[in-house]
Amino acid sequence: MLPIDDAIRTRKTVKMQVEPEMPRPTDANLRETLNELIALAGYAPFHKACDRSHRGASRVVEPWRFYVLDASACRSLIPVVTEKAERPGRIPYMLAAADALIQVTWLPNPPEEGEEPTVGGAYLPTMANQEHIAAAAAAVQTLLLAATARGLTTYWSSGGFLRSAGMFDLMGIPAEQILLGSIFIFPDDYENETWSPGGMRVRRSDADAWAEWVTVPASGA
Numbered sequence: 001m002l003p004i005d006d007a008i009r010t011r012k013t014v015k016m017q018v019e020p021e022m023p024r025p026t027d028a029n030l031r032e033t034l035n036e037l038i039a040l041a042g043y044a045p046f047h048k049a050c051d052r053s054h055r056g057a058s059r060v061v062e063p064w065r066f067y068v069l070d071a072s073a074c075r076s077l078i079p080v081v082t083e084k085a086e087r088p089g090r091i092p093y094m095l096a097a098a099d100a101l102i103q104v105t106w107l108p109n110p111p112e113e114g115e116e117p118t119v120g121g122a123y124l125p126t127m128a129n130q131e132h133i134a135a136a137a138a139a140v141q142t143l144l145l146a147a148t149a150r151g152l153t154t155y156w157s158s159g160g161f162l163r164s165a166g167m168f169d170l171m172g173i174p175a176e177q178i179l180l181g182s183i184f185i186f187p188d189d190y191e192n193e194t195w196s197p198g199g200m201r202v203r204r205s206d207a208d209a210w211a212e213w214v215t216v217p218a219s220g221a
């Protein structure tokens with residue numbers, strides 16, 4: 001297991017791809033590790049409970065939800081995406097390589113009386129919604145780091161076709177939830193297969209380019 005600083009530094013986007021007709025073998029033993037990652041993600045900070053409308057009969061207050069597809073579910077998804085997506089892109093190739101796909105959603109507060117949804121018809125740009133998104137993103141990053149520490153590789157994707165209403169329906173994701181990311185989990189031996197990195201990786205700056213020390217004049221000065 002990598003120490004936390006090493007996991008932070010070595011985490012990187014790996015978009016591993018194999019031919020959809022010749023998918024990687026699945027490993028049912030990974031389920032325990034995946035459950036561990038998900039449980040760790042749940043330690044992320046969150047400020048406010050999700051709206052009651054998302055809770056149903058449960059008392060689950062977290063503003064995120066995780067929908068987990070193991071490797072064999074990923075393989076079953078390949079023909080569905082290939083047939084239904086207008087532009088499946090590389091998704092079938094990644095589904096053929098993945099150890100898991102985790103669809104992470106966040107739960108927007110519904111508009112209050114008199115408020116109209118203004119962003120994409122889905123949610124208001126309120127402070128509460130901003131904090132729900134931030135909390136769900138913290139949960140995703142925690143998951144990525146926990147995976148990296150265990151020698152797995154990851155890809156946080158916006159989802160493409162995986163965020164469509166049809167995919168929500170198939171996976172049993174309520175339409176009121178909003179996809180924050182489709183998280184692919186890949187093995188560590190990706191170097192022997194086709195893979196591509198994240199586009200922004202080489203554009204990172206040193207911290208002093210985006211962080212600065214603030215000085216505050218002593219009171220009375």
Ligand SMILES: Cc1cc2nc3c(=O)[nH]c(=O)nc-3n(C[C@H](O)[C@H](O)[C@H](O)COP(=O)(O)O)c2cc1C
Nearest residue numbers: 011012013156157158159180181197198199200201
């Ligand atoms: C919210 C979010 C959505 C992302 N969506 C995509 C995506 O749809 N396609 C993609 O190639 N990379 C996506 N990425 C991954 C970035 O490309 C990647 O993090 C970036 O290039 C930096 O590379 P690194 O993760 O290796 O440091 C996403 C990252 C975040 C945080």
